[in-house]
Amino acid sequence: MRALMFTSSIALLALAAPYSAVERDPVTGDEWIGTLGAGLIRNSAGRLDRFTQFNSGLAGDVLLDVKVWEGRIFAATTRGISGYDPRTETWTLDLPRRGDAAPVVIVRFLVIPSDPPSAASLHGCAFDGSPFRYDAGTDAWAPSGDRAARTACESTRNEKAEVKAPRPPERTEPSSVTPVAIGILIPMSRTISVPGADRPWPDERVDRVAIEELLALRTKRGEAPIELSASAFTYERHGFGTPDDTLAILASRPEVAGVVGHDVPYGSVESILASRLGMPIVDAAPGKSVSGEIEDPWVFRCDRYGHDGQAAVLDALLADLDRPRLAVVRTPGGETARRLDFWVGRAAKRGARIVADVIWDPKGNDLGAVLKKLQRARAQGVLTWSDAQASAALLGGIRKAGLRAALVGGPAIVNEDFARSAPPDAGTVLAVTPCSHAEAGGGPPPESLHDRSSEAAEHLLAAVENAGRDREAVRGELQRKRSQSVARLKNGVWGTVAASLLIE
């Protein structure tokens, strides 16, 4: 009898994802397929069972290698090594690391043969070429001193991943559209429409500006619009799916020529993927520097602002206040509330006391009542995170009421709208804004925003246009721009921002 069925259409679709490894279990004959972005697939006589980070204990959906070892299945994901025992149906998770350093990503498994064969050992190669050995006794991965493993791992260092695309991209391009696409990495959920894209885009924070800039630039140059590739939603939470997975999915699609992203948590992962897949990635705004990334010219970061900078402002605010008493002003909106809660938690950790927690609906037009509550609570500072218009109105009011406020917001908030609506002296408010805003002494910020997004777009366009033609040139260009950015970061831009705002 022939195997005819696919038990899950979702699993079948997942086969269209590029895969990194196929491993056959010698005992059961089952095939284990590691995909870049679609999890681990078991093909048992045509039955496709898909294990993902959502429906199983698998650490991440981006698998760099798979190995069947002594009845267990090991998956090297970008979020650690997952081990699955089909007999007990249990998953284990290991994050190999050297000493106290951050966990490393294992990119490839190796079996080091031995005499007798039963003493063969399972190794994993980290991206930097160092070997880790699996110890079945402790069920853990530890740095290995095995010479053979070291040699084998070294030889594959920086080797491009052998990514197999089972289905070549089938596209018939209208002549007005360039045959490339930009992947956009967006953390979560709401939907807005973007001019030039033929469908609504999920948007959250910053990327809309970058996308619009990108499109505007091409239009200005008289070029055909770029077709925007799809971006998978991500879950902004630990463990269940993060932007790096989405990034990897985008980056591994053959039709995607570049990726623009924001706030990618695992810098080393994007670095690995970018390099292994030969894919330029522009990260719009995280302001984080990750060790090892500097050498990698394929990832570009704008280095303008981000959590670190925002945290610096908050810390400065708290340090400035004696026994800080903070008030929280919430405005309706899911994601803004989520972010604000993060900052409230952060402030609490630094010893701030939350003396008032006020909910304000700008549509209700009851700003006066809100301010009264803040004054009554004798708040020394106010934390809020809102949209541009509401923020502007609120900050103006707070200023008049003689309170200090930390507006924790990026360009989705501090933008043209904000500038239009904010009172002239809004600069006295503590606000996290892009560098040039601060350097200009707290003036209206729109210019800097354009600077930032245009810069990102320019880099990306340069990379895209050169993709497939002269990679080395693109590499060099990105390297140069990147080192400029790094230099800016090193010059302590953020110290300036915080100080200039506080001195006022």
Next chain:
Amino acid sequence: MSRKLPAFVLLLVPALAAGSEPAIFVGRQVCVSCHDAGGAAHVCTAEAGEAHGKSYRALLRPEALSIAYMTGTGEAPRDSQLCLGCHATGADEGPRFWEPTFRIEDGVQCEACHGPGSDHARARRVASKRTGETRAFDEERLTISPKSDLCKSCHVPRASHHMVLDDGYRRPEDDLRYKNPVGLAVSAAGDRLFVVCERSGSVAVVDTAARRVLSEIQVDPQPQDIAVHPDGRTLYVTSRKSNTVSAIDVASGKVVASVPVGAAPHGVRTDGAGERLFVLATGQNAISVRNPRTLAETARLVAGTGPWSAALRPDGKALAVTNLMPEPAPFRDPHHSEITIVDPRDGRVSARVPVPDANTLQGIAFVPGRDVAIFTLMRTNDLVPMTRLQQGWVVTNGLGVLWPDGRVDQVLLDDPADSFPDPTGLAVSRDGKFAIVTSAGSDRVAVVDVAALLEFLRTTPDDRRRNDLPYRMGTSTRFVLKRIPVGRNPRAVTFSPDGRFAYVAATLDDAITVIETSGFTVAATIPLGGPEVVTETRRGERRFNSAAFAFGRQFSCRSCHPEGNMNGLTLDIEADGIGLRPVDIRSLRGILDTPPFKWEGTNPSLAHQCGPRLSVFFNRLEPPSKEELSALVRYVATIERPTNPYRSAEGLTPAQRRGKQVYDRKTNNRGEPMPPATRCGYCHSGSYKTSLQATGVGSEMWFDSEAPDVERIDLSDVDALGWFGIVYFSYVSPDPSRLRALDNPHLRGIWNSAPYMHNGTAPTLEEIWTRFNLYNWHGVTGDLTRQQFNDLIEYLKTL
């Protein structure tokens, strides 16, 4: 205060030195060494302490057996996690986390409320020399109000306890002596019939010539299926309760080996050469390939969902396995079931055949000489509201035919006015002429003319075979020769090697019905020796398994709850509005103490659930009499849970213990306190892991109608909620009043009750949170790390 600690506390200290490990249980003696009546900080009232101390001993009283029987725990009360959960301390964690000073016999001890005390005892030991201050306890647990939810998690009325302690119900010992034959095998010579008796846990050896029981071999509890090794010297029996397969030496009638095989095994077969033994680990969707001599596992194959019975093709080149449950399908999408084909020669799965729209595949047999397999199936029309009962279109029953090329045909055994409910056992005669199918729900068997059936299919146009026959009632006149009444609830059937007789196991009559195949008449009934008396539970069991009460005899309780569990489907019962609230069919195992019933929690007791309400929608006839209802409820209460394969006798593994800590946590990963209502144990509390309340977790869909009344939270009430509570309910759960409250399900046996959520939309435990808890309404899980989340799942699987 300086106080000399008893010697055993000093001995304890080195053992407690490992600081990073979670605290473990030290036992009451260690606690009272400081906190006795004369000492400081003794706040527990002596009365409460004493009563709590007796709780374990209560499990040794004879009444406890009856209570345990009514809870379906299936274990002695002193071994049952369900009982120990409220009658003892530290049972969930298990002996691995007990100090030598800890004695479970001390019942509900200090640590039951205050948490494991090893850290506190160690801190105390160190601190007493200096400051006398110790704070190794979680502050929240230092003072327990008698009205706290912690107390209420156990101190709730339990129907099982009320039934026994107040109403004087006692377990009828006859209940345990029934036989319940469910599996049959005949020796090669045909002189012996081996009958697997599920209830009595034995294999009865029947002399087929004398038609009487020769001997009875005790095996592991709840035996299910039996296979004879080709050499005729060994029998293999699976046992559901003990999760084992046993080998029996035929000559001596002794069990020679018994090994664990995976959860709730059902079917067992050998290959033709007797070199491989295939055991179906039904509860874990696996086929365990074993060495028939040593019973050691050589491979574990992936089956469909709930592998049930296996049949070997006469040429030995294929083993076909039916699967009881359909494969997981997207919400309200058509389902299919799988026939798994194993190649016995290399012990690997060679093919999988989908059987569209079918479920509850059970008996299977090959037709000798034709390489065609026939199997039983049900077609539950789960995608339409159950408004079509009168037309006979809710559950239909039939046969599947698997051709050598992998094609599957489906035909119905139902006639428009007379269904053939619960087709269960199936056998084909050695000459391939006849098949006998049992209808467990209507106490009959049908004799199928195999050649006529195959010819009927072959001559039917392709389109009709696919789109008409699976739905068409009445076609069975083309191939069913005869329907023969047999004993109650026939579940297994087999032919004698010479083909002259067929033996049918009448499960709820404790008898074998012998059918003479020359004229297909009942030749004899062989009693297996069960009690003559019919207890109330037995009456209930018969009613549960009989379709007699349903309109047109279409289905029994068992049709949707095979083996008291569930069939993995989602049904739209029209009682609550057509097209509204399709709900996941829930397991009936051990549910008496988990009221209210139904997902909406509208039925306060099992009698409400099984009584008039059900009769209105299911049988359209008169409701059951009071006696019938009482018997049915008694029986449903006793339906046992399977043994949990994820939990060992030593208690939790380190990963499972970590998971329990996540379950019990009171602060999130940022160190912020979690309001009680956001913790797992608030709604899933006590021994059953349910507070017996209803809660909204945001799982409702637009067609789940409005909740009648949901408590609204006053966001300005700072005193009641605290600042964090206000933040929580403003942000994490912006409008909890809009959430539709649904019954907090108990979590016992959750490892075996997929799919999850009230409408079965989560195929795996993980997806309950990764897909359906975006807003932290179903407990705060958004901050969990991957490791914590995996640990939590590991713990839940032990319940």
